[in-house]
Amino acid sequence: MSTPLVDIRDVSHRFGQHSVLKNVSLTIEPGSYTILLGPSGSGKTTLLSILGGFVSPSEGKVFIRGQDCTFVPPARRPTTTVFQDYALFPHMSVGANVGFGLRMRGVDGATRAAKVREALALVGLAAAFDKKPHQLSGGQRQRVALARALVVEPAVLLLDEPLGALDLKLRRQMQDELKAIQKRVGTAFVHVTHDQEEAMALADHCVVMNDGRIEDEGPPERVYARPATRFSATFMGESTILAGTVTEAKNGTIAVATSAGAVSLPGALQQGTTVALAIRPEHLVLGAASGAVALGQATIGDVVFQGSFKRVLATSALDPALQFIAKAPASAKVRAGDTIAVSCDASDIILLAN
């Protein structure tokens, strides 16, 4: 196996007494689109800053293309960053902004201009060469920042919440373009966000972070369908969580006693283990119990119409502390106050070890 493009080994970081990264290891493959997903304070931005060289980790090492870059300053690493506020040079034209990195590398004027025009064309801003940053819209500035970082052909492009400052419509549009640009240039992108939709849409490799640790990582489809921890089951999409204890284990099947009744599902855990069961909203069946696993009756608390579906919150009749989150078809006749049977398929239940 070839060495990974980026190899982060056992990195920890503290700001004073406060520990923001706890023994994080991560590898990034060439040409991949990696998303660091997590709530604020999860350490994702610190990890990106460590990759970019703006922060030196308290412990651990960072290898880029096999070279130890842990203490190499940003100017001398093969990474470039697209900052959240774009950080364009306000006194320079768009062309000079994009050409800055090449100028620092001593590339001559004519070659520079040609490469800058090529990079601007790549992000769809060929006409903006002579404009000043303040003449551009937010989305256009974002593209200039992207072109400026890409034109020096970094090994890894780092994006710090690049879409955070854009409105929702523009964000979805830029999201598609980012993916297309990444596929075209083939550079590895590492992108920090707290938006799980953005993560699912863009990532080849999704890294879910919480409280300074990596909770889960893998292709977004896998992270969504089979989250490794309770945190990623609730942060990457919503889930109903059932707490329970294994009461019986044989032949690769376990029975779990939960507050919504006994549930049997495939698994190999010892009797007496406490577990959490997660069920995605689209897998909960409301009404006429067609699912194989009955989860008792529930009183519907809230129905929110969301266009293509209705989001339903229901409180279990067996356990008032248990809240079901379900997705019902837009045509479903559910009203607040109704009591309804809840069920699901055993194969859709995600088993999370506590």
Added chain:
Amino acid sequence: MRAFTRIAAWCYALAVYGFIFLPVVVLVLFSLQSTSFPIPPFTGPSLRWYQAVLSDTRLTSALVNSLLVASISSAAAVTLGFLSAWGFARFHLPGSALLRGLITLPLTVSYLIIGMGLLVLFNSASVPKSLLAAGIGHVVINLPLCFAIIYSQMGDHQINIERAARDLGAPEWKVLLLITVPVMAPAIFAAFFLSMTFSWDEFVISFLLTRFDTTLPVEIWNLLRSGLNPKTNAVGSLVFAVSIVLVVFFELTLLRRKPA
């Protein structure tokens, strides 16, 4: 009633501006006197006293000295003030607030005290009285001012811009020269022009620290010792005109902000 308050407000404004500008108006007016005494009645207008000023080599060389001292000492004060502002804004220094207080402290000390201190110091270091000594004095009084102006304009929003430049491969001196200085240009020029204005008008320090070659305010003072004549008015008007130009530059550079 309303008309009355309006009239009162106008009268008040006239009184205030009259109080401020009447001495200057009188100075300028009698610099245009055609007879030999700057007292009423007004006999001008005539430019003969301006001609007299410009043909007086002592005054013209003092004027050149003043311009040199003002521009060179201001350039030094701005450079030092900018570098210290950048240091305080970008690096975590122990006792930062105390050190910032110390650097701006000379703003509150009288020029006479600073001038005397420098005189004693230069004496014991056997630095002769000269334009250079006066220039150093002007750096001492203007550096705190330059620091305060530039530091106040050095916001956190420029930190990421500097980081971006570093990220794209710029060594530290290029970050300063190509990014920080141009972005801070309005504050830097404002500090420069204000510092020039103060140096241009400054009398006490120049008086204490120069001997043969001296600056214009000191030369005017020499002239005044032989009594009032329209020539002193003319040279005073010239000094005032240069100050006005410098202040206008200051206002223009500081107030005309580029849209973000």
